[in-house]
Amino acid sequence: MARNILHGQIKRVKLNRPSHLPYLSDFFCTSGHTPGDPDEQVGITKGKARAKTRKETMKGNVSAATVIKNSSHRDGSIYKNSCLDVCRVKNRAETQLEPMMLSDPVDCFPDRRRCCLHFVSDMMQIFSLKLAKVPNHTSSIQLYGYIAARDFLDNSLNYIVNHSRDNSFTVRQGSLIEMTGPKRGITMTCVVLVEYDMRVKNGEQEEDDLQLIDGATDFSEVTTPSVPFMNRINGDYGAVDITLARVVNAVEATIDVIISEVQGGFSLSLSSFVIVGGVRQGIELFHDIIGESCVLTKRHVIAVEMDGWMHLKLKVGQKGFKNDDLERYCRFKADIHGCARRQIMLEHASILLKVTWSTLPP
Structure with missing residues (x-):
């Protein structure tokens, strides 16, 4: 069904x-x-x-x-x-x-x-x-x-x-x-x-x-x-x-990441968390060093239960400072179409998360 x-x-x-x-x-x-x-x-x-x-x-x-x-x-x-x-x-x-x-x-x-x-x-x-x-x-x-x-x-x-x-x-x-x-x-x-x-x-x-x-x-x-x-x-x-x-009863969530106003290099990790069948499950999406403003070329497509929530976790750290990692969380509610954005302002960069909702052909 x-x-x-x-x-x-x-x-x-x-x-x-x-x-x-x-x-x-x-x-x-x-x-x-x-x-x-x-x-x-x-x-x-x-x-x-x-x-x-x-x-x-x-x-x-x-x-x-x-x-x-x-x-x-x-x-x-x-x-x-x-x-x-x-x-x-x-x-x-x-x-x-x-x-x-x-x-x-x-x-x-x-x-x-x-x-x-x-x-x-x-x-x-x-x-x-x-x-x-x-x-x-x-x-x-x-x-x-x-x-x-x-x-x-x-x-x-x-x-x-x-x-x-x-x-x-x-x-x-x-x-x-x-x-x-x-x-x-x-x-x-x-x-x-x-x-x-x-x-x-x-x-x-x-x-x-x-x-x-x-x-x-x-x-x-x-x-x-x-x-x-x-x-x-x-x-x-x-x-x-x-x-x-x-x-x-899932819809597609397509995640785009745009990084701007970069002030020096930093490490960036991006993870997603969804509830599937009542179980919270994580997906590791990205982990690398960011040295300049860019649009991440790899898009991420995730299945999310309709009316459910998708949580994104950003972990940011400066080179050589593993104990000073900064974490930010945001969430997006699943929909059949449309787009939602979250702007995260950091001391050394601005990160725009864009989630576009869509459905598969019938």
Whole structure:
């Protein structure tokens, strides 16, 4: 069930699952389970063809994600898997759809047609990615590759992380992997395929690199919890923990950050906090050194429950003064369209936070 909004009124409507993207679990019998199922089995890990029970791969409350059989990029089996044709995995293009950010509530789809309807819908929100295991117990690694979602809107790659080998980054075991996306909200009125190919840089040549994780996992719109949960994606040379949830009756929040009147360099961290299924969950959005006035090039798109609140936390510190970090908080109430701004004046900079609300196409 979803809600549709007509001239500011919310009505519940039933959304039919599109016929062109059926349950992948109908084909593979791999997912569609509730995390924590004691009978859960882990799918075949690429290159080693080994199945592990949940007890062998679980620690604490982390469930082992199921990797779809024959979904490896390294050996090309994902492109030969006829069952994955429904997701058009041979299409390697990035999604061209942007958040439907509008100032006029009547003009919903200016490039398609005019309407007066706004739809809230269930969306997938990925809250964090963490490097859970690294090869050979090293303290840090050079990592590259991608993690992307495919939903029924266009089936193209909606990147959550995307780094080329020449643009690899250093990350330590137990640390968060900075998310570079998604480009738009991930609709979850149908099954969502999360596809990944992450590798460890291990020398001058690509053939010397180690495969961290490789394959795809599907998440059913019926069984994916509406509270945050963590899955562990196990690979040949490590593992990644992914925390996500199905956000019910959600809208898109697109966050833009404009920094001006900079007086010297300072560190800036930006985090978001939302309530999902009654649970408060944080998302780390940005952390870097600011040296001059700028507009942050990376936009952040977050799924927020309709009528709920999104909180933003800014942490600002001058170089060399870790104990003098300054924190500022502000909040924004979810809406079907429109824009809200908060100006934060600091001693050494002015920071404008702009949040634009939008909905996914029906």
